[in-house]
Amino acid sequence: MSVVAPLVLVVEDEQQIRRFVRAALEAEACRVVEAETMAQGLIDAGTRKPDLIILDLGLPDGDGTRFVQDLRAWSNVPVLVLSARSTEHDKIGVLDAGADDYLTKPFSVGELLARVRALLRRSKAGAELESASVRFGEVEVDMARRQVTRRGTPVHLTPIEYRLLCVLLANAGKVMTHRHLLRDVWGPAYVESNHYLRIYVGHLRQKLEHDPAQPSHFLTETGVGYRFQL
Amino acid sequence: METGQDKNAVLARQRNYLLALAACGFTALVATPLHDRLDLANIVMLFLLTVALVAVRLGRQPAILAAFFSVALFDFFFVPPRFSFAVSDAQYLITFAVMLAVALIISHLTAGLQRQAQEARERERRSHSLYELAKALAGAVSKEQVREATRIFLRDTLHGETSLFLPDASEALFTVGEALPALSMPGIYTVQSVFNGGQAAEAEHVAGGDLRSLYLPLQGATRNRGVLVVSVPFSGAHVLQEQRPLLQAVASLVATAVERLHFVEVAQDSQLQIASERLRSSILSALSHDVRTPLTALYGLADSLVLTKPPLPEPVLETAGAIRDQALRLNGMVGNLLDMARLQAGKITLRKEWQPLEEVIGASIKLLGAGLQGHPVKVSLPSDLPLLEFDAVLLERVFCNLLENAAKYSPDAAEIAISARTRAAMVEVSVCNPGPGFPPEKLEKIFDRFERGTTESAIPGVGVGLAICRAIVEAHGGAIHAFNPAEGGGCVRFSLPCGNPPSIELENTPGEGGVP
Numbered sequence: 001m002s003v004v005a006p007l008v009l010v011v012e013d014e015q016q017i018r019r020f021v022r023a024a025l026e027a028e029a030c031r032v033v034e035a036e037t038m039a040q041g042l043i044d045a046g047t048r049k050p051d052l053i054i055l056d057l058g059l060p061d062g063d064g065t066r067f068v069q070d071l072r073a074w075s076n077v078p079v080l081v082l083s084a085r086s087t088e089h090d091k092i093g094v095l096d097a098g099a100d101d102y103l104t105k106p107f108s109v110g111e112l113l114a115r116v117r118a119l120l121r122r123s124k125a126g127a128e129l130e131s132a133s134v135r136f137g138e139v140e141v142d143m144a145r146r147q148v149t150r151r152g153t154p155v156h157l158t159p160i161e162y163r164l165l166c167v168l169l170a171n172a173g174k175v176m177t178h179r180h181l182l183r184d185v186w187g188p189a190y191v192e193s194n195h196y197l198r199i200y201v202g203h204l205r206q207k208l209e210h211d212p213a214q215p216s217h218f219l220t221e222t223g224v225g226y227r228f229q230l
Numbered sequence: 231m232e233t234g235q236d237k238n239a240v241l242a243r244q245r246n247y248l249l250a251l252a253a254c255g256f257t258a259l260v261a262t263p264l265h266d267r268l269d270l271a272n273i274v275m276l277f278l279l280t281v282a283l284v285a286v287r288l289g290r291q292p293a294i295l296a297a298f299f300s301v302a303l304f305d306f307f308f309v310p311p312r313f314s315f316a317v318s319d320a321q322y323l324i325t326f327a328v329m330l331a332v333a334l335i336i337s338h339l340t341a342g343l344q345r346q347a348q349e350a351r352e353r354e355r356r357s358h359s360l361y362e363l364a365k366a367l368a369g370a371v372s373k374e375q376v377r378e379a380t381r382i383f384l385r386d387t388l389h390g391e392t393s394l395f396l397p398d399a400s401e402a403l404f405t406v407g408e409a410l411p412a413l414s415m416p417g418i419y420t421v422q423s424v425f426n427g428g429q430a431a432e433a434e435h436v437a438g439g440d441l442r443s444l445y446l447p448l449q450g451a452t453r454n455r456g457v458l459v460v461s462v463p464f465s466g467a468h469v470l471q472e473q474r475p476l477l478q479a480v481a482s483l484v485a486t487a488v489e490r491l492h493f494v495e496v497a498q499d500s501q502l503q504i505a506s507e508r509l510r511s512s513i514l515s516a517l518s519h520d521v522r523t524p525l526t527a528l529y530g531l532a533d534s535l536v537l538t539k540p541p542l543p544e545p546v547l548e549t550a551g552a553i554r555d556q557a558l559r560l561n562g563m564v565g566n567l568l569d570m571a572r573l574q575a576g577k578i579t580l581r582k583e584w585q586p587l588e589e590v591i592g593a594s595i596k597l598l599g600a601g602l603q604g605h606p607v608k609v610s611l612p613s614d615l616p617l618l619e620f621d622a623v624l625l626e627r628v629f630c631n632l633l634e635n636a637a638k639y640s641p642d643a644a645e646i647a648i649s650a651r652t653r654a655a656m657v658e659v660s661v662c663n664p665g666p667g668f669p670p671e672k673l674e675k676i677f678d679r680f681e682r683g684t685t686e687s688a689i690p691g692v693g694v695g696l697a698i699c700r701a702i703v704e705a706h707g708g709a710i711h712a713f714n715p716a717e718g719g720g721c722v723r724f725s726l727p728c729g730n731p732p733s734i735e736l737e738n739t740p741g742e743g744g745v746p
Contacts (some may be wrong), residue, residue, distance in 0.1 A: 016524075016527035016530075016531060017526055017527050017530060019527075019531070020530040021530070023534050027537075027539065058519050058523070084518055084522050088623055105522050105525075105526040106525050106526040106529035106530065106557065106558070106561055108530070108533045109534050110533070110537070112530075158736075159737060160737055194584070194585070195585060195617055195734070196734065198584075198586055198589060198617075202589065212588070214592050214595055214596070214607070215592055219593075220592060220596075222590065222623055223622050
């Protein structure tokens with residue numbers, strides 16, 4: 001277990017937002033580096049090697065999607081995007097480029113910290129997930145034996161449902177765009193068949209959620225995609 | 231003017247006849263000294279040559295005169311007995327007859343050729359000016375230029391006058407440039423009926439009296455584009471019949487030019503619209519960003535005050551919490567106002583996809599969170615509800631606004647119910663709350679902008695929530711209305727068209743991870 005506090009790079013041009021984000025992160029025992037522009041952010045990402053980047057999409061000097069594309073060429077550091085509502089298109093763009101999660105402004109400190117914790121945990125846990133068995137709610141998924149049980153009773157999943165569940169579990173806490181999920185589960189030819197994805201997520205909810213109409217694990221990110229939450 | 235021209239023509243004709251006679255006289259004069267040396271047959275040749283030249287230079291009638299006159303001169307001056315019309319030898323009668331016949335044939339053929347050449351020149355001149363017209367029309371950038379080019383062409387070729395009638399946006403015909411002063415009411419009626427019927431018509435001007443006009447419809451690819459009126463003096467009215475093909479060609483050239491101008495206008499309009507649309511949406515998104523940035527800071531800073539460790543004293547903590555909540559409410563209002571502005575700005579671009587209704591309801595409940603003020607939401611959807619095609623982000627707004635509204639007007643902890651049913655080709659969704667219901671006289675008006683159930687009540691809101699719902703539902707081809715059910719409370723019901731959902735092929739292979 002590393003004792004070094006994780007380093008978070010905050011790329012945000014508004015000073016007051018940086019202030020409370022920094023305060024919240026420091027209260028969470030993180031070290032914080034601030035950057036006001038995309039260009040500076042990219043330099044800091046290279047030189048300071050942060051464990052997490054929080055990126056505002058509305059920066060005056062650039063396009064967040066380009067930032068993430070550039071970053072992903074040489075780094076796998078998790079990226080949490082801050083964006084205004086009603087820009088689903090930009091969100092999808094930046095998530096498809098490789099960002100891990102987004103928060104819609106305004107956001108509470110609690111939400112911010114929950115996302116930060118989830119992303120830091122993910123990057124630490126990393127590849128270990130594959131072999132382990134995962135528990136959420138009343139459900140246990142045994143990856144090794146490819147078996148799903150709910151309250152001890154085996155649950156029947158079709159091959160596609162199981163594959164979808166695995167992809168979501170492997171990316172727990174991360175927002176998966178429709179496109180990304182369709183490509184990973186169905187293959188590149190299906191990236192426009194959103195209704196398939198929606199129907200299968202509905203099946204998983206029916207089989208695994210306590211209240212399928214108000215799910216607590218298979219969450220909808222409206223207009224963007226899905227997020228699996230442990 | 232016309233009589234003057236006629237007089238000139240008559241004078242020219244008389245002069246031609248005199249010239250023809252003079253030419254024959256001159257030939258006789260030249261031939262007289264040669265009489266002793268030349269055969270009579272060769273003298274006949276000289277006369278025939280003269281007739282031919284007259285026919286070439288002066289035309290047919292003078293040539294005929296010259297033929298007869300030559301025979302007379304030949305008989306009088308050269309055929310013995312000379313200086314008398316008497317003929318000594320009967321065989322000279324044959325000479326006269328042949329000479330006359332040859333002279334007439336020559337004059338006929340020559341004059342005919344001459345006339346054809348003349349006509350060809352005329353035709354060439356017209357087609358040349360038709361090319362000029364086509365060129366001018368192709369370059370015309372205004373209706374006035376089209377009219378001017380046509381006017382010049384018809385004036386030069388037919389000595390006619392031109393009026394051009396084009397429809398305006400409301401389909402009323404107006405004339406381009408100045409109309410003919412003599413264009414009377416029957417003329418206007420004719421223009422209208424030609425425009426509606428698409429058939430050319432010819433008519434006289436009642437008021438002017440001395441003009442005859444041809445009304446040609448300007449037939450475009452899809453519809454009539456207007457009417458071209460060509461007016462000529464009554465005496466020259468025959469050209470309207472003779473030159474009908476030419477005039478029809480002119481009309482179709484003008485129609486093409488007018489149609490082109492129309493499409494250029496349409497293209498410019500839509501470009502302008504796109505530009506203003508872009509401007510509006512960039513202003514809205516700039517505004518949205520500018521307002522939300524300080525709101526985010528305000529909300530986040532207040533929230534961090536609430537979470538400060540060690541905790542702040544109770545009253546300060548409460549204040550911080552209140553600031554945070556108010557910031558969130560302000561954000562909601564700004565969001566609604568911006569949405570309204572965006573929806574009002576004109577066409578909404580829907581990102582429609584086929585999806586289950588259940589999902590967007592769940593997402594709305596989760597998004598609203600604390601906005602529900604602890605009201606539980608009961609969702610009862612029929613299990614066979616089809617996929618619907620809608621923009622999830624916008625429909626989420628509808629549900630959020632309806633739920634928020636329901637929560638606002640319900641007694642504490644009362645259950646809000648969402649239900650759906652299929653009716654004909656529509657799916658009807660109802661959001662009901664057990665509150666006091668809507669004021670009956672306002673059931674329709676609550677969907678208007680800035681309209682609230684109760685004015686100046688303690689319940690917060692600016693009254694655009696339901697107006698946004700209506701705009702979004704109507705953009706999806708549905709309808710929305712409010713009603714108070716008999717068992718109490720208030721309901722809002724909206725409908726969405728079922729459409730043709732895509733077919734789904736579900737896998738039917740045995741599954742994994744389950745019972746073997």
